[in-house]
Amino acid sequence: MIYILKERIHHYLTLSRQGESCMKSFEKIPHIDLAPIFTHTDTGLLSVADQVRRIYTNVGFAYLINHGISEDLVQATFQAAKDFHNLPLNKKLKIRQNKFFRGYMPRSTSRFELSTLEKANKPNQSEAFIIANEVSEESEDFKLEQNLAGPNQWPEDMPEFKETITTYYKSMQALAKRMVQVFAMAFGLSPDALDNYFREPTIFLRLQYYPEQPDIIPEDQYGIAPHTDYGFLTLLAQDTIGGLQVKNQEGEWIDVPPEPGSFILNSGDMIKWMTNDNFISTPHRVINRSGKKRYAIPFFFEPSMHAQIAPLDIFKDADNPARYPRIEYADHLMTRIKSNYSIGA
Numbered sequence: 001m002i003y004i005l006k007e008r009i010h011h012y013l014t015l016s017r018q019g020e021s022c023m024k025s026f027e028k029i030p031h032i033d034l035a036p037i038f039t040h041t042d043t044g045l046l047s048v049a050d051q052v053r054r055i056y057t058n059v060g061f062a063y064l065i066n067h068g069i070s071e072d073l074v075q076a077t078f079q080a081a082k083d084f085h086n087l088p089l090n091k092k093l094k095i096r097q098n099k100f101f102r103g104y105m106p107r108s109t110s111r112f113e114l115s116t117l118e119k120a121n122k123p124n125q126s127e128a129f130i131i132a133n134e135v136s137e138e139s140e141d142f143k144l145e146q147n148l149a150g151p152n153q154w155p156e157d158m159p160e161f162k163e164t165i166t167t168y169y170k171s172m173q174a175l176a177k178r179m180v181q182v183f184a185m186a187f188g189l190s191p192d193a194l195d196n197y198f199r200e201p202t203i204f205l206r207l208q209y210y211p212e213q214p215d216i217i218p219e220d221q222y223g224i225a226p227h228t229d230y231g232f233l234t235l236l237a238q239d240t241i242g243g244l245q246v247k248n249q250e251g252e253w254i255d256v257p258p259e260p261g262s263f264i265l266n267s268g269d270m271i272k273w274m275t276n277d278n279f280i281s282t283p284h285r286v287i288n289r290s291g292k293k294r295y296a297i298p299f300f301f302e303p304s305m306h307a308q309i310a311p312l313d314i315f316k317d318a319d320n321p322a323r324y325p326r327i328e329y330a331d332h333l334m335t336r337i338k339s340n341y342s343i344g345a
């Protein structure tokens with residue numbers, strides 16, 4: 001099975017390199033039905049991997065349906081996000097984001113300054129509650145207080161909040177791990193070929209809140225300014241308000257309207273890096289023009305801090321040498337965080 005996919009991907013990559021300039025850009029976001037990956041049949045997995053390859057070499061975003069996560073859990077998590085953001089400011093500030101990036105991020109403390117994308121001069125009009133992966137107290141990073149290795153912070157007296165968020169986190173982690181296997185197959189590798197990069201995955205779960213913005217919004221005033229995600233993949237739940245847009249190859253901003261019951265999956269910079277630019281990491285942004293509060297819950301699944309990331313052999317040959325050097329994931333992540341946030345160890 002793997003062999004067939006490998007042949008196919010080589011054929012496809014040759015074609016897409018030849019036809020790069022005439023590849024049609026996208027105008028809407030495609031769907032991926034995940035039901036076949038839970039039936040564990042080879043053909044089912046292969047057909048999903050095939051769609052993943054087509055979509056993430058071209059669009060970089062898709063709606064996932066039949067993903068196996070209960071809608072009740074998603075709704076409970078949105079309710080928890082609202083409960084948190086409705087707390088009085090002084091309570092939220094008690095767990096203000098620590099130097100490990102965890103806790104409450106007030107408005108105006110992040111902006112995305114990326115040379116390759118549009119410049120954001122104004123801070124993002126959003127707030128967040130952030131938890132990240134637990135790190136062993138025995139680890140070097142924890143002892144040295146580096147690479148965001150430190151404790152999560154939870155609001156006082158809200159045990160059910162912690163329980164709901166933890167349950168959601170664990171469910172999303174299981175789905176993300178499965179999707180890494182699907183991506184491995186989409187790369188033309190065996191399903192477990194990428195597992196080593198995610199032995200101690202770097203994970204961020206953010207409860208994002210975008211307040212109502214005034215009717216007239218200056219050009220460069222965003223809920224989140226244009227950016228690409230730093231890691232490997234992001235699984236996003238958004239509420240019914242809308243406002244997320246992604247940029248196609250023509251430079252047009254395409255809406256990603258809410259579709260209840262689905263997640264959005266987008267590929268991050270590490271997928272682009274490991275595939276030597278064969279897969280893409282698509283710029284996106286949020287502008288909340290609805291006149292209402294917007295909530296969104298992105299789950300970021302990223303390589304282990306000390307994973308070594310370089311273009312994979314299958315994406316290199318004499319005519320296509322590596323476009324990126326080998327890096328340690330922590331170096332990439334910390335550089336991005338330091339340039340975009342007013343916090344970070």
Ligand SMILES: O=C(O)CCC(=O)C(=O)O
Pocket residue numbers: 206208224229236238244284285286296297298
């Ligand atoms: O709020 C959203 O819909 C997207 C958030 C996002 O892009 C991010 O947090 O990286």
Ligand SMILES: [Fe+2]
Pocket residue numbers: 227228229284
């Ligand atoms: Fe993002």
